[in-house]
Structure formats: structure tokens, C-alpha cells
Amino acid sequence: MTAHEITLTVNGEEVREAVEPRTTLVDFLRDTLGLTGSHVGCEHGVCGACSVRLDGAVVRGCLTLAVQCDGHKVETIEGASDSGAIADLQEAFRTRNALQCGYCTPAMLLTAAELLAGGGVPSRAAIREHLSGNYCRCTGYHAIIDAVEAVARVRAGATS
Amino acid sequence: MNDRDLPAGLTALDRPNSYIGRSVARPNLARLTQGRGQYVSDVVLPRMAHAAFVRSPHAHARIKQINTDAAKRVPGVIAVVTGAELATVCTPWVGVLTHLKGLKSAPQHAVAVERACWQGEAVVAVVARTRALAEDAAELVEVEYEELPAVTDAETALDKATPVIHPDLGDNLTFERTLDAGQVDKALNESDAVVETTFLFGRHTGVTNEPRAAVADWNEGAQRLTVHHGTQAPHMMQNIFAKHLGLAEHQVRVVTNDVGGSFGIKVHVYADEMATVALSKLLKRPVKYVADRIESFVTDIHARDHRVKARIGVTKDGRITAFEIDDLTGIGPYSVYPRTSGIEANQIVNLVGGPYACPNYRARARVVFQNKNVMCQYRAVGHPIATAVTEGLVELAAAKIGIDPVEVRRKNLIADEAYPCGSAAGLKFEKLSHHASLDKLIAMMDYDRLRRDQAAARARGIHRGIGFAAFIEVTNPSAAFYGVGGARISSQDGATVRLDAQGAVICHTGVTEQGQGSEAVIAQVVATSFGVPLDRVRVITGDTDNTPYGGGTWASRAAGIGGEAAWQAGKALRANVLAVAASILQAEPKALDIRAAAVVDADTGRERIGLDEVARIAYFRPDTLPPGFQAELMATRHYVPRAWPFAFTNGIQASHLEVDTDTGFVTLLDHWVVEDCGTVINPQLVDEQIRGGVVQGIGAALFEHCLYDAQGQLLNGNMADYLVPMAAEMPDIQVGHVVTPTGDSEIGAKGAGEAGTAGAPGAVMNAVNDALRPLGARSITVMPITPGVVLQALGKSE
Ligand code: FES
Ligand code: FES
Numbered sequence: 040m041t042a043h044e045i046t047l048t049v050n051g052e053e054v055r056e057a058v059e060p061r062t063t064l065v066d067f068l069r070d071t072l073g074l075t076g077s078h079v080g081c082e083h084g085v086c087g088a089c090s091v092r093l094d095g096a097v098v099r100g101c102l103t104l105a106v107q108c109d110g111h112k113v114e115t116i117e118g119a120s121d122s123g124a125i126a127d128l129q130e131a132f133r134t135r136n137a138l139q140c141g142y143c144t145p146a147m148l149l150t151a152a153e154l155l156a157g158g159g160v161p162s163r164a165a166i167r168e169h170l171s172g173n174y175c176r177c178t179g180y181h182a183i184i185d186a187v188e189a190v191a192r193v194r195a196g197a198t199s
Numbered sequence: 200m201n202d203r204d205l206p207a208g209l210t211a212l213d214r215p216n217s218y219i220g221r222s223v224a225r226p227n228l229a230r231l232t233q234g235r236g237q238y239v240s241d242v243v244l245p246r247m248a249h250a251a252f253v254r255s256p257h258a259h260a261r262i263k264q265i266n267t268d269a270a271k272r273v274p275g276v277i278a279v280v281t282g283a284e285l286a287t288v289c290t291p292w293v294g295v296l297t298h299l300k301g302l303k304s305a306p307q308h309a310v311a312v313e314r315a316c317w318q319g320e321a322v323v324a325v326v327a328r329t330r331a332l333a334e335d336a337a338e339l340v341e342v343e344y345e346e347l348p349a350v351t352d353a354e355t356a357l358d359k360a361t362p363v364i365h366p367d368l369g370d371n372l373t374f375e376r377t378l379d380a381g382q383v384d385k386a387l388n389e390s391d392a393v394v395e396t397t398f399l400f401g402r403h404t405g406v407t408n409e410p411r412a413a414v415a416d417w418n419e420g421a422q423r424l425t426v427h428h429g430t431q432a433p434h435m436m437q438n439i440f441a442k443h444l445g446l447a448e449h450q451v452r453v454v455t456n457d458v459g460g461s462f463g464i465k466v467h468v469y470a471d472e473m474a475t476v477a478l479s480k481l482l483k484r485p486v487k488y489v490a491d492r493i494e495s496f497v498t499d500i501h502a503r504d505h506r507v508k509a510r511i512g513v514t515k516d517g518r519i520t521a522f523e524i525d526d527l528t529g530i531g532p533y534s535v536y537p538r539t540s541g542i543e544a545n546q547i548v549n550l551v552g553g554p555y556a557c558p559n560y561r562a563r564a565r566v567v568f569q570n571k572n573v574m575c576q577y578r579a580v581g582h583p584i585a586t587a588v589t590e591g592l593v594e595l596a597a598a599k600i601g602i603d604p605v606e607v608r609r610k611n612l613i614a615d616e617a618y619p620c621g622s623a624a625g626l627k628f629e630k631l632s633h634h635a636s637l638d639k640l641i642a643m644m645d646y647d648r649l650r651r652d653q654a655a656a657r658a659r660g661i662h663r664g665i666g667f668a669a670f671i672e673v674t675n676p677s678a679a680f681y682g683v684g685g686a687r688i689s690s691q692d693g694a695t696v697r698l699d700a701q702g703a704v705i706c707h708t709g710v711t712e713q714g715q716g717s718e719a720v721i722a723q724v725v726a727t728s729f730g731v732p733l734d735r736v737r738v739i740t741g742d743t744d745n746t747p748y749g750g751g752t753w754a755s756r757a758a759g760i761g762g763e764a765a766w767q768a769g770k771a772l773r774a775n776v777l778a779v780a781a782s783i784l785q786a787e788p789k790a791l792d793i794r795a796a797a798v799v800d801a802d803t804g805r806e807r808i809g810l811d812e813v814a815r816i817a818y819f820r821p822d823t824l825p826p827g828f829q830a831e832l833m834a835t836r837h838y839v840p841r842a843w844p845f846a847f848t849n850g851i852q853a854s855h856l857e858v859d860t861d862t863g864f865v866t867l868l869d870h871w872v873v874e875d876c877g878t879v880i881n882p883q884l885v886d887e888q889i890r891g892g893v894v895q896g897i898g899a900a901l902f903e904h905c906l907y908d909a910q911g912q913l914l915n916g917n918m919a920d921y922l923v924p925m926a927a928e929m930p931d932i933q934v935g936h937v938v939t940p941t942g943d944s945e946i947g948a949k950g951a952g953e954a955g956t957a958g959a960p961g962a963v964m965n966a967v968n969d970a971l972r973p974l975g976a977r978s979i980t981v982m983p984i985t986p987g988v989v990l991q992a993l994g995k996s997e
Contacts, residue, residue: 061331070329075241076234078459080408081492085918088408116234129232134224136887140714141231142408142459148232163931171927174918176408176460177714179894179955180926182887 045109049074050118058105065089065100067108068115076116076145080174087173090146091115097153116145125152128190137186139177147173151187160191212878212946214730215794215804218723219946222883223733225719227457227712236457239412239429240489247414247485248277250475251333253323253340254497255315258349258570258911259364259532262313262342265323269339275328276336278482282310285324289477290443292468294534296684299541302374302566304534305365309474315344316364316532317572318912319497321471326478326486349570349911353506353529356567364532364568373534373566374541376548380623381559386521390512394595398588398980402504403903405577406923409459410490411499413472415479424451426476429458431466431711432751437743438687439468439537440476455741461713462578462895464499466753468536471498496916500535501905502543502577503982504528505584509551511592512559517602517610521559522552522623524588528566531573537686540574541566546581546673549624551589553671554633554849556613560623570911580754582672582957583896587982590668590961594968595978604667604965605646608637608851612669626671629842631849632937633669636873639935640667640851644871649855656857662974663857663868666965668958674755674876674950675846675941677839691839692756693747694765696725696772698832700818702796702810703735704772709749710761711741715952716884717757721765723880724946728769729776730793731810747835755950758880759846760838763944767836779817779830780808838944846941846949850874852893852958854966860974860993863986865901865967867930872958875937877949885951886934892955893932898924899956900963904983 042057049072056071063082068074068091080086082101089100092114119125128148131137138144147170154161154169161169166187167180175183212219230236267279291306310321323340327333348362355361356371363371387393414427424446430436433453441448458465475488490498505528512520526547530540544564552560597607612633613620621627646665653663681688692709699705706725712718722736729736739745747764750756773793780798781788784807792801798808816823817830824830840846855869872889879885902922906914915921940947960982967989968978976992990996 059331069241073243074234075238076236078238078409079240080410081918083492083917083919086408086492120233120235129229132232133228136225136228136716136883138228138231138714139716139887139891140408140458140460141228141236142238144232145234164927167926167929171925174406174408174923174925176406176462176895176923177891178887179890179892179924179932180929181890181932184926184931 043106045106047108047110048112050114060104060106062105063101064091064103064105064108067105068100074115074117078142078145087150088143088146090149092149097149116149119149127193128152128155131186131190135182135186135189137178137182143173143175147175147183155187155191155194160195163188214727217727218733219727219878219880220882222881223719223723225716226722227718238409238457238459239414239427240409242414242427244414244416244485247487248326248328248482249330249333250478250486250488251325251330251337252321252471253325253337253342255311255318255320255322257315257344257346258318258351259347260315260344261347262311262315262322263345264343266341267323270325270336273332273336273339275332276325277328278326279336279340280324280478280481282308282312282322285310285474285477286312288444288481289473292443292536294536294539296539296681296686298684299374299539299545302534302539302541303368304373305368307470307533307536309470309477317570319572321474324474324478326482351569351571351907351909351911353527353567353569356529356569364570371568373530373568374544375565376545378548378560378562378624383521383523383559383561386559387510387512390520391515392596392599393510393512394592394599395510396595396978396980398507398509398591400503400505400584400982401904402501403899404496404499404501404905405462405464407460407462407464410492410495411465411469411472412489413475414485414487415476416485417479417483419483422450424476424480425454427454429465430455431461431713431753433711433741433743434709434748435688435751443473444477444480452744455711458713461752463576463580463753467500467538467575469498492918493916496921497572497913500575500577501572502574503584503899504574505547507584507588509588509592511596513596513600515600517600517607519555519557519611522557522592523561524551526564529569529571530566531571532568533573535573535575537688538576538681542576543581547585549626550581550585550671553622553624553626554613554669555611557611558623571907578892578895579953579956582670582953583899583960586668586670586957587961587964591964591980594666594965598972605641608667608669612637626847627843628847629941630939631671631847632875632939633849635937636849636851636875639937640853640871640873643873643933643935644853657973661857662860662970663855664966664968664970666854666962666969667851668961668965669851670849670954670958672755672848672954672957673845674848675759675840676754676756677841677844679844680754689748689750691837692749692761692764693835693837694761694768695747695833695835696729696768698772698776698814700814702814703737704729704731705737705739706765707739707746708761708765709747710757711751713752715757715888716881717752717761719884720758720762720880724762724765725769728766729773731796735796747837755952759944759948759950760840762880762948763946764836764838766946767838768834771834771836775831775834776813780813782825782828783813783816784808840943842943846943848874848876848949848954850954850958852962854962856963856966856970858967858970858989863989865984865989867897867928870930870932872932872955873935873937874951874954875939876951877938877940878947879936879938880948888951889934889955890932892953893959894924894929896956896959897929897963899982900960901983
């Protein structure tokens with residue numbers, strides 16, 4: 040299979056690599072760049088474990104091809120962690136035990152961060168709805184909803 | 200159980216600065232929230248190759264011919280290996296246990312030899328430089344099959360006309376158990392009402408978020424095998440890899456770092472993982488295999504799939520007179536190694552009626568072979584079925600005689616004062632708290648108000664239901680579970696605690712971390728028993744080279760068994776360190792204690808010397824210690840429950856839900872759990888175990904089903920068609936506790952990992968029936984309760 044050269048920004052660093060057209064974004068991130076914080080749970084767009092940011096929007100890394108990202112900006116959990124942008128959310132997950140095995144967590148955090156970026160304090164139902172594309176087998180979700188809600192409250196308090 | 204170091208009247212748990220009972224955060228979480236975990240899927244080794252498998256498209260077929268030529272020609276392909284070739288490296292296994300009398304199974308190979316017995320069984324292994332290449336080449340392997348008749352229906356598996364899957368075994372019966380206690384016929388005859396029904400439990404599976412994964416690395420030079428393995432039981436796997444590859448156990452190291460969910464799925468021997476290890480040995484290089492989601496659905500063990508005919512007798516004042524069940528389950532073509540596929544049915548026989556004081560109980564369970572994926576132990580093994588059957592019967596009986604479901608339980612649950620006692624099935628209970636738990640649950644859910652609200656909603660045409668499920672749970676298993684049956688599965692566990700050169704402690708434990716929080720619990724226990732702040736404890740798990748021999752994580756044993764071993768090891772190290780300190784201080788060891796990382800006067804708490812200083816002297820200036828004195832700064836202790844074969848826990852759950860009688864959709868409104876796992880080491884972790892477990896139970900009750908057609912083809916082996924619980928459909932779950940410690944250990948902890956899953960399906964089923972009963976619906980005794988099942992019960996569809 041012929042490889043295509045792509046240039047993209049991943050977590051702020053410019054990356055140039057040759058990829059096969061069939062390589063998914065999440066495989067590219069994990070296998071080529073060693074960014075193993077993004078996970079693979081189903082490879083067919085249902086579990087959400089592969090979620091990453093593409094030009095700021097959360098997308099499924101298993102339904103996006105690496106070649107589609109040529110010229111675009113990708114951010115993974117590694118980048119979001121190092122920037123400190125979601126540190127409050129990560130800390131809330133930690134103290135609330137909103138993760139058990141942690142496999143769903145990087146994607147869950149990015150998806151929750153997307154909701155919180157909208158501002159305000161979403162209802163528990165709205166949080167559940169927003170996270171309903173992210174499968175977690177361990178927690179039963181309750182603790183995740185608690186953690187996201189707690190951060191929303193703190194952030195709302197801090198800005199008001 | 201008194202700690203000799205403590206004043207009379209105090210228990211071990213009253214040590215100064217105790218972390219027992221505190222919701223401290225787990226030490227490994229920050230790492231995982233940053234994407235810095237190391238799951239087996241993430242492991243990359245030099246020269247590592249990737250395996251993919253050609254899998255049988257048929258439920259039952261003879262493998263007539265395999266042509267691997269085209270596959271072998273693909274650039275980047277390293278090897279294409281058939282079952283017969285792999286069998287020269289890896290011997291087959293048979294999943295039997297001697298204490299399950301009569302249990303039989305056939306030899307199973309890492310890759311099928313001559314015959315494939317279920318759709319998805321691996322038939323050829325392909326190893327290539329990348330997984331994608333291996334899959335490309337797998338598509339070029341030509342296998343000629345001769346289809347054989349598939350045995351798929353458990354109901355007819357034992358009929359004379361049905362082909363026998365393994366002719367050498369004589370029939371398709373894997374295992375049968377019967378039990379007859381008290382006088383069932385007499386009791387039923389004397390009952391005022393008898394309810395008889397059939398419960399059907401759908402086959403479902405674990406759907407761990409990270410699929411099964413193994414990276415095997417046979418080092419020909421060192422003659423050692425290292426397997427990075429997403430397993431719950433590293434020492435068990437060490438034994439099995441050694442045994443079937445012809446190695447000594449010391450030649451095998453199993454390393455288990457982060458595991459992306461287990462729930463019992465990752466405690467079994469899987470053919471493709473054995474093949475991966477054998478391929479590494481064959482090819483003398485690391486080989487990685489990660490199941491993809493489709494492979495997970497056709498090869499991860501399935502569970503449940505029981506048909507239970509059941510009867511209950513009751514008097515008109517609400518006394519339960521007898522239980523009777525006849526269970527039938529199909530477990531696929533092989534009993535799974537090494538825990539066997541007879542355990543779930545055996546547990547159902549053990550557990551039905553367990554919460555109730557009813558001496559009359561008759562049971563039969565039959566386990567049969569069939570040409571579907573294998574079934575084995577998944578979270579709460581047998582409990583969800585036994586609980587749903589028991590509690591389903593109890594609520595049906597209560598409805599029949601017209602008494603409240605809470606009332607019938609108050610009348611029949613074993614009295615809290617009755618312990619120690621046994622059950623009709625022969626289980627031994629040290630001490631349970633059914634009534635205290637029920638009282639607490641009723642208060643938490645504000646039962647009377649809820650019933651009033653239910654009636655008010657009903658008047659508006661909104662149909663809500665309230666359902667209960669009391670349960671008992673098997674935890675802290677002794678050797679009675681597997682060891683006595685001949686399996687090399689350790690029920691004991693060990694912990695080694697050592698003082699480092701700065702006075703911190705490192706604990707090596709045989710139990711493993713699957714996300715439930717073992718590392719936190721072990722750290723809390725050691726910090727408390729030794730006497731240091733939590734941040735001065737590091738816990739090492741999941742490495743057979745570096746942890747004491749132990750059983751790992753299963754049957755809710757990590758806290759109760761691993762925790763007690765760690766407790767004892769911490770105490771032993773404290774005594775050793777105090778001996779050193781006493782010799783430095785020229786004091787009596789008895790007059791000293793360790794608190795907050797310092798040696799103090801036991802009476803006054805006055806600091807005498809810091810642990811860092813003790814460590815410095817012991818490690819670097821032992822010349823200053825008295826002649827003949829040797830500091831021992833590492834201590835190991837082991838623990839296994841001896842007084843009771845199992846530490847039973849108990850609890851009760853309630854579900855509150857709404858049924859849309861037009862669409863059949865069930866909306867979960869509330870869920871409550873009260874459980875008693877003895878001493879609670881970390882309340883937050885226990886609560887989250889319960890919540891996660893409840894949601895898995897809800898999955899079974901409402902959504903999850905591995906659907907097979909009559910030819911043994913799995914119809915919904917992907918996450919789009921196999922429904923799992925997602926956030927939007929799940930309720931908040933309120934958890935309460937009653938605390939009845941076990942006297943079998945000093946810390947008194949029992950297990951909590953499976954209680955949620957044990958009770959939730961029964962509670963949900965009862966709630967649906969409670970919602971529909973006034974509408975004249977037929978009782979629902981089928982899971983999953985899909986909208987179609989609801990509409991059928993209402994007579995709105997066929
Ligand atoms: S791996 Fe992409 S959604 Fe599951
Ligand atoms: S924490 Fe394990 S899948 Fe979410």
C-alpha cells in the first residue's frame with residue numbers, strides 16, 4: 040500500500056510522517072507517535088475510548104483517518120494534561136474516584152471538558168447525555184457525573 | 200483477634216492515625232487521568248511481532264485442509280502456524296476439577312487441531328511485523344472445512360437424537376448436581392400457595408473496555424519467558440504457561456501493569472493467548488496479541504445463559520415453605536480451564552434461597568456442551584441468577600397471597616440473631632445482617648412515601664415499579680473453592696513489606712490491581728499497621744518475579760485476604776524496626792511504637808527517633824549497633840481464611856423505575872443498595888465497586904444479550920448491536936452500609952466486588968413486574984427485559 044506524507048500539529052509539535060491511507064488517526068497516534076494515552080476499545084465508533092481533539096473538536100480517532108488530518112491540529116490527552124488546561128477536571132476525577140481501570144478516562148475527560156467549555160452548570164441529566172457516547176464498564180458513571188458536576192460548580196463560582 | 204500491641208478493649212483498627220475506614224484517593228489515578236497508564240495494549244518490545252488469527256466461520260466443522268502458501272508470501276509475514284504445528288510447543292488442557300464430581304471435558308488446543316467447535320475458534324495463527332500485515336495475510340489463508348451438525352440448543356443437547364460433540368465423552372453432559380434438603384414435597388403440599396415459573400437468563404459477556412491482551416517474550420538466551428498479560432491471576436498464569444510449554448515455573452515471569460477492566464473475563468486461560476505465548480517460544484522473539492472487539496465477542500468467556508424452572512411454596516401468612524429449582528445451562532464445547540464451567544451452575548444450587556430461613560430446598564443443575572462460545576465465571580458467578588430466581592419467586596409469592604414484598608422478607612430473612620448458622624444448601628454463615636440491612640434500605644428509600652408517589656403516578660397513567668433483591672455473596676474464598684479440586688489456584692496470599700533507606704515502606708503483594716483499588720487498600724492497611732503516612736507507602740503488584748505467591752483478584756478476595764496479609768506483614772516489620780530502634784535508643788521495644796513515620800514512646804507519643812534515622816543507621820552504620828544484633832528490615836506474611844470456607848456477605852437492593860406501556864421502554868429512576876462487607880477499609884472504593892457492579896447487573900437485566908442463531912452463529916458480536924449500559928440510561932445509585940466484620944482476620948474485611956452485580960438484575964426485574972402487575976400483565980421472568988419482552992407481557996405483541 041502506498042504511503043502518503045502528511046504534516047500536522049500534534050500537541051503543539053509539528054509532525055511529518057508517511058502513513059498508509061487506511062491507517063486510522065488513533066493507530067497513528069499510538070503506533071507511530073507512541074501517544075498511548077488514546078485508547079482503542081471497539082474500532083467502530085461506539086465506545087468513544089479513542090476520542091481526541093481535531094482542530095479543537097472532539098472526534099473519534101478510530102473513525103478518522105490519519106491522512107484526513109494533514110494540515111490540521113490534533114490534541115491528545117498527553118497534550119491536554121501537560122498544558123494544565125484540564126487539571127481541575129483530572130483532579131476531580133482523582134479525588135472522586137471517577138475512574139477504576141482508567142481505560143475510558145482520557146477520552147471521558149476530553150469529552151467532559153468539551154461540555155464544561157460551554158460554561159454554566161449543566162444538569163446531571165445533561166452531563167449524562169453529553170457523555171453517553173463514552174463507554175465505561177467500571178464505574179457505573181455516577182462518580183463521573185459527580186466529578187464533572189463538581190468542576191462545573193467550581194468553575195461557575197470562580198467566574199461569577 | 201486482639202492486637203497484642205494494643206490496650207484492652209481496642210481492636211487492631213484503632214491504631215493511632217488509622218487509615219482504615221477513610222476514603223483516601225488511590226495512588227495510581229493521577230497517572231491514569233493523564234494518559235500515562237501502561238496497559239498491555241501499549242507494550243512495545245524490541246523485535247516484537249504481531250499475531251492475528253484465522254477463525255472458524257462455522258460453529259462446528261472438520262478442518263480438511265489448510266493452505267498457507269499465499270499468506271506466507273506476503274512481505275513482512277514471519278510465520279503462519281497451524282494447530283498441529285503449535286501443538287508441538289504447547290500441550291492441550293482439560294478444564295476439570297475433582298471436587299465437582301463427574302465434571303468432564305475434552306482436550307482443548309491453543310489453535311484448533313482437526314476440528315473447530317465454535318464460531319470464532321482460532322484455526323491458524325499468522326505472525327507478521329505489524330498487526331495490519333498479519334490480518335492481511337490471514338485473509339489469504341485458505342481453509343477447507345467440512346461442516347458438522349452444530350449442537351446449539353441446551354434443551355435438546357442431551358437428547359438421544361442430538362450428536363455428541365466429543366464422542367469420547369459419551370454424551371453432552373458436562374456436569375450435574377442435585378441436592379435435596381428437608382422435606383420439599385411435604386412442605387409444598389402443606390403450602391397455601393405455590394408459584395411455579397421458568398426463568399430465562401440471556402447469555403452475555405464482559406465487554407472489558409480494553410480487550411484481552413498479551414505480549415509474550417521468550418528469551419532463548421536466558422531460557423526465560425516473560426509475559427506482559429492483562430490477567431487477574433499472574434501466579435496462576437505462570438503455572439499454566441510453564442506447564443503447557445514444558446518449562447519450570449521459575450523460568451516464567453508474568454507481568455501485569457494496568458488492566459483495562461477484568462470482571463472475571465481475564466482470569467481464564469484463552470486459547471489465543473496460549474497460542475501467542477507458544478508462538479513467541481517457537482519464533483524466539485516477542486509476540487503481541489490484542490483481541491479486537493469482534494474477537495472479544497466470539498472468544499471472551501460468555502456467562503449466564505441459564506434456564507431455571509423454579510417453585511416456591513408459601514403459607515397465607517407469608518411464611519416461605521420450600522424452594523425448588525431445575526437449572527439447565529449450555530457452556531460451549533469445552534469446560535474452561537482451569538476454573539471449569541461447572542462453577543456457575545454449582546453456585547446457583549448453593550445460593551438459591553440463601554438469605555431465607557427455609558429448610559426445604561431441592562435443586563438440580565445440569566451443564567451441557569454445545570457449539571457456541573465457551574461460558575465461564577464472570578463477575579458475581581451464579582449470584583445474579585440465584586438472586587433473581589429467589590427474589591423473583593419471593594415477590595411472585597408475596598403478590599399471590601397479597602402481602603407486601605417488604606413484609607414477606609421481614610418474615611423470612613434469617614434473623615440477625617441466628618448466627619452462626621447454615622443454609623438448606625449447606626452454606627455456613629458466620630454472621631449476616633439481613634434485617635438491619637433491610638431496615639436501613641427502607642429508610643434510605645423512604646419506602647412509604649415512594650409507595651404513595653407510585654399510587655399517585657398510577658392515577659395519572661404513569662406506571663412505576665419498586666422491586667427488591669436481598670442477596671448473599673461468596674467472598675474471601677479458602678482453598679475450598681479451587682485448591683481442593685486440584686487446581687493450582689492459590690487461595691492464600693502473601694505480602695512483603697520492607698523499609699527503604701529513607702524510612703518509607705514498600706509493599707509487594709500477591710493481589711492485583713484491576714482498577715478496583717487494591718493498591719490503595721493495601722497501602723492504607725500497611726500505613727496503618729506499620730505506622731507511616733500514606734504517602735510513605737508504595738505498593739508493588741502484578742509481577743511474579745517481585746511479589747509473594749498469591750491468587751490475584753477474583754471472588755472478591757483482594758481486600759479481605761491480600762489486605763490481611765499486608766496487615767500482618769506491616770505489624771511484623773513494625774516489630775523488627777522497633778527492635779532496631781530499641782537497640783539504638785537502649786529502650787525496651789515494648790515501650791515504643793511507630794507513629795507518623797517516627798519511633799515514639801508508646802505511652803506518651805513523644806518522638807524518640809525518625810524512621811529515616813533508623814534506616815540510615817541500620818543500612819549504613821550497622822557498625823554502631825550492639826555486637827550480634829542484626830537489623831531485619833523486610834518482613835513477609837501470608838494469610839488464608841481457615842475458620843470459614845467463605846466469608847459470606849449480605850445486602851439488599853431496590854430499584855425504582857418507570858415503564859412506558861406503549862413502547863415497552865423502561866426508565867430507571869433510582870437504585871439503592873445496602874450491603875455488609877464487614878470492615879470497610881475505604882468507603883469510597885467500596886461504594887464505587889457497588890455502583891459499577893450494579894450497572895453491570897442492570898446491563899444484564901435490560902440490555903446485554905449474545906444472540907445466536909440455530910446454526911451457532913453469533914448475530915450481534917459488535918458494540919453497535921450488543922447493547923451495554925451508557926451514562927444517559929443509568930440512574931444515580933445510593934449506597935449504604937451495615938458493618939459486620941469477620942472474626943477470621945484481624946482487619947475483619949470481607950469482599951465487596953460482586954454485590955452490586957449479584958442483586959441488581961433481580962431488583963430491576965421485580966420492579967418491572969411491580970409496575971406492570973396492576974395492568975394484568977404476565978410476570979416477566981426473562982432477561983434481558985427488552986421493550987419487546989415488556990410489550991409481550993402486556994399482550995401488545997406476540
Ligand atoms: S475505539 Fe473508537 S469509538 Fe471505540
Ligand atoms: S474506568 Fe474502566 S472503563 Fe471506565
